[in-house]
Amino acid sequence: MDHLFSQYGSLTTDVGCGFKPQHWHDLQNQQQPIGFFEVHAENYLVAGGPFLQQLQWIRENYQLSIHGVGLSIGGPQIDKTHLKAIAHLINRFEPHHFSEHLAWSSHGGNYYNDLLPLPYHQASLKKVVSHIQQVQEAIQRPLILENLSSYLSYSSSTFSEAQFLTEVVKQTGCYLLLDVNNVYVSGINLQMNPHQYLQDLPLEHVKQIHLAGFFEDQDDNGDRLLIDHHGAPIDNEVWALYEYSLTLIKQKTNCRILPTLIERDNFIPSLDTLINEALLAQKIQQKVLQNELGNSRVITNKTQYEFA
């Protein structure tokens, strides 16, 4: 599958934003200082109309990443009609990346709005591997698989999530989309060490990074409960974890800096606000890149990340 990346190319730019139709006129009026836009595949599964025209314009003027939210890779089976529609979209627009989630969202003909976690054991591994192979066969390129934000874990799991992803990558040749906010959210909710999680991931297979904001609540015990709602600015602690991730990636994988997306799907601000977050991500990338290999300073949550 790897040769297919060179056939189609992959993102070669450092930062991007999710495209929202309300920013369309801003995009038309001014070239933006970012290299790529990402869209949700399921918003473009139509035969024609303005959405597809906008997508074509984006593809011609920026690099493009298409992000699926409905394939239910961790569910009982892949919906073949849906997969065919996704493959058609990919054939038509030839995005630089196509990604989906390690999650399930449909069962028995019912479709849910949430991306739900799955248990990590041999049986679920076999199923996920088979589904990813099915998807890759249909889209004729490697899938980029995103880690999920979780609010629960299963007592039946025999792998950690990082071990599970490592096995999935090994058996399918897929790549990873590292959502740093999801690592932080799961870390707080499941009392898991996010630094250890990152150290255990096969970072050499990460092709893209996501950053987003969360909503903070409390559970019945009064402990912090974070909801991955993509409706707030990126939290300072997530910026710190992003810098830590880049530093680790640089140390472990020969100095690569990865295309990073600012995700915002609720309470959408102006395009300039999102662009400023993307430029902060770019600044952090440049800072990590300039540090000597193996000489990166320890990142603490006390670092304050500020916009230029």
Ligand SMILES: [Fe+2]
């Ligand atoms: Fe994400």
